[in-house]
């Protein structure tokens with residue numbers, strides 16, 4: 551049975567600098583389950599695509615607030631929600647089509663939602679015009695066998711700094 555192991559919620563300004571912040575936050579949140587570098591990169595990319603969309607499309611670069619929620623269950627399922635209170639999307643199905651963009655074609659390729667879909671196990675988008683957009687994504691991680699596999703020196707350092 552899956553139960554919740556950890557959950558976070560942070561709110562930050564909708565400015566492009568915070569795309570990096572969101573990547574760092576989600577990476578730190580996942581550190582406890584020891585993801586592979588590929589898994590980590592996939593989740594970071596999906597999260598930064600959603601945050602970029604909130605900044606650029608949701609708030610049209612005029613600022614606002616973005617909420618990042620993440621939760622991890624005991625069966626190693628990660629869920630992430632990226633929420634904005636911006637302009638919203640009139641036609642979500644159309645917006646999620648590969649190559650569809652309302653942005654400047656020289657700057658945007660219309661591939662953000664496709665990346666989120668490809669890099670996560672699931673993606674759901676809810677949006678209401680003039681109220682905002684909520685992007686819900688999830689991914690399963692394989693259970694790792696961590697005991698006995700760490701180099702002894704690394705384990706000793708972790709004990710000393712109280713990290714494990």
Ligand SMILES: Nc1ncnc2c1ncn2[C@@H]1O[C@H](COP(=O)(O)OP(=O)(O)OP(=O)(O)O)[C@@H](O)[C@H]1O
Pocket residue numbers: 599603604607608609634636637638639645646650651652653657658659660661662663664683
């Ligand atoms: N948070 C949001 N608020 C309002 N509109 C959004 C939001 N996210 C996406 N959209 C709409 O969905 C379209 C498709 O988004 P998607 O991320 O797939 O492509 P893009 O952002 O246009 O280009 P790319 O991500 O490749 O730079 C956007 O052009 C925009 O019209």
Ligand SMILES: [Mg+2]
Pocket residue numbers: 599602603661662663
């Ligand atoms: Mg995008």
